[in-house]
Amino acid sequence: MSHRNFYDRQRNRWEVRVSSRAEWRFEPLPGNPNPPRLVRPPLYAGDDPFELSEQELQTIFGTATPEARAEKKAQRASPFGDAYEPQPHTRKSPFLDDIGEG
Template structure:
């Protein structure tokens, strides 16, 4: 399914992406400084944002919550004060076994 593009009431451009039956994501297009948002679509829409008018999409966007930033890629600082260091990679030639702790 393609993604629907529309303008909000301020004129900022957005793209609606259907993530699942219970979640739509609103992604800001280039030139829009807002953060991505997510929302549970109304029951009457089904899973097709093309069935809605721009006014309905603007109303749904107004009820959307900002996406939480999840730093799943790199572990951040531990809230317990512990220091996390990734394990050193071993040489495929096994010539670093003497350095093992």
């Protein structure tokens, strides 16, 4: 699938890349100092940005958020209020044939 280029309202050039039906990625083109952005496209957009006008893309782009960088992502707390720590394995065989040994 090809990618669509367009100008935002500040006249910066962007490239729209469809990651999935639920996520589009806006990549800055050369000369655009902004970071990449992610957006959840509206349902009517489907997965084809070529079906949209430049004004519709600008409106969708207005709801995009800057992409979080991997090193800045904070680890989310468990919704159950506990921290998971894997227990050390005492058994060596995945077939449980070493149960009686020890």
